[in-house]
Amino acid sequence: MHIPSLKEVVSAEEWALRCDLAACYRLVAAYGWSDLVFTHISAKLPDSVTGGEHQFLINPYGLMFDEITASSLVKVDMACNKLHDSPFPVNPAGFVIHSAVHEARPEAGCVLHTHTRAGVGVSAQKAGILPISQQSTFVLASLAYHDYEGVAFRPEEKPRLQADLGTANYLVLRNHGLLTVGRTIADAFLAMYTFENTCRIQIDALAGGSELTQVDPRILAGMADVMRIATAGQGAQLAWPALLRKVEKLDPSYKT
Numbered sequence: 001m002h003i004p005s006l007k008e009v010v011s012a013e014e015w016a017l018r019c020d021l022a023a024c025y026r027l028v029a030a031y032g033w034s035d036l037v038f039t040h041i042s043a044k045l046p047d048s049v050t051g052g053e054h055q056f057l058i059n060p061y062g063l064m065f066d067e068i069t070a071s072s073l074v075k076v077d078m079a080c081n082k083l084h085d086s087p088f089p090v091n092p093a094g095f096v097i098h099s100a101v102h103e104a105r106p107e108a109g110c111v112l113h114t115h116t117r118a119g120v121g122v123s124a125q126k127a128g129i130l131p132i133s134q135q136s137t138f139v140l141a142s143l144a145y146h147d148y149e150g151v152a153f154r155p156e157e158k159p160r161l162q163a164d165l166g167t168a169n170y171l172v173l174r175n176h177g178l179l180t181v182g183r184t185i186a187d188a189f190l191a192m193y194t195f196e197n198t199c200r201i202q203i204d205a206l207a208g209g210s211e212l213t214q215v216d217p218r219i220l221a222g223m224a225d226v227m228r229i230a231t232a233g234q235g236a237q238l239a240w241p242a243l244l245r246k247v248e249k250l251d252p253s254y255k256t
Contacts, residue, residue, distance in 0.1 A: 003087075005256060006071040014049050018070035020185045021057050021110075022254040023247045027189060028114070029065035030250060033196060035115040037062055039177070040091070042098040043110045043185055045075070054078045056102065058095065060088030069256045078103065093153035097173075100158035101165060101181060108181045110188035118199035119178040125202075128172055131215040132205055135198040141223040144168035148175040170195055186240035 007015050021043045028034050028041065037059075045055040057073045058080070059065070075083040080095040101111045122129065129139055146164040149157050152173075165171050169191055171179040178195050182188030205212055247254055 003069060003072045003256075011049055014045060015070065017043055017045065017185075018057060018073050019255045021073055022068050022070045023244055024110075024112070024185050024189050025059060025065045025068040026247045026250065026254045027243055028112075028192075030246070031193070031196075033114045033116050033192070034065040037064060038094070039113050039115055040094050040098055041110065041112045041185075041188070042095070042102065044102060044108065054102065055083060056098070058090060058098070060086065061091040061094075062088060066251070069254055071256060093151070096155060096158065097152050097161065097179070100161045101179070103158070104162035104165065105167075105181055107183060110182045110185040111179065112182070112188040112192050113173075113177060113179045114192065114196070115177040116196055116199070118203050119196060120176065121203050122199040123172050123177060124175050129198060130202055130212065131217075131220055132212050133198060133201045133215075135194050135201060137215055137220055137223050137226075138194050139170045139198050140220055142167075142169040143172070144170070145172045145174060148173070152176075182236070184236065186236035186243075189243070190236040190239055 006018070010018070021041065024041055024043075040058055043057045045057065049055075054077065056076050056078075058076055059068055060072050060074050063072060072086075072088065074086045074088060074090050076090055076095070077083060078099050080090050080092040080099070082090060097113060098111045102108055128145060129136055129143060131137065131140055144165050146161050149160070152161075165181070169181045171181070173179060178192065178199070180188045180191035180195055182191055
């Protein structure tokens, strides 16, 4: 399917964001986190581009994540109305969760939501995320839970989701999946990489059938300081250029 390039149509700032978000979709597909054409990754356009209006980029409904390109991403408002001509539909129901997060967390540049096997599996476990791995210590430092209310297309669920999320950057949607909030697309992706591995490790560890050793609570309490010292909050920015090189090697068409 031929999709006309928007590179010369949109601002340089929007084009760069489109390329990063398309790369993120390709990475989610490459790591096996996609769910056919379902779930979303939304990126907020900066105020310098929108003049202060809340506008977002989101996937065209019906494309696999490994088909998404910078030009195929759809620009929408808070109600998921399309703001430019696009041959693709959007999924307003799927945007309910994202719009709720963006509304409550204006600093959120990206919201990433998955339905992976490990993520859904742990979301169904009553104890939730267990402190049994180094990965889990990062998640537990900023974790929240939201109980399942059915398929998330009802606007009346938004206030409860917002209250449950609070200031956390990791959210377990009970019986549903995982969600990460990031200041940038890179932040949201790296958070999901850690979140997903936390869940995979937990599923594997529980499957082993042996008693598990839990991380000392004193270590968990000091994780905020550890994160500041280890990466100075720049872990995603350190990893993102390498991830872009990975996408480039897999298929450079993401930036068309």
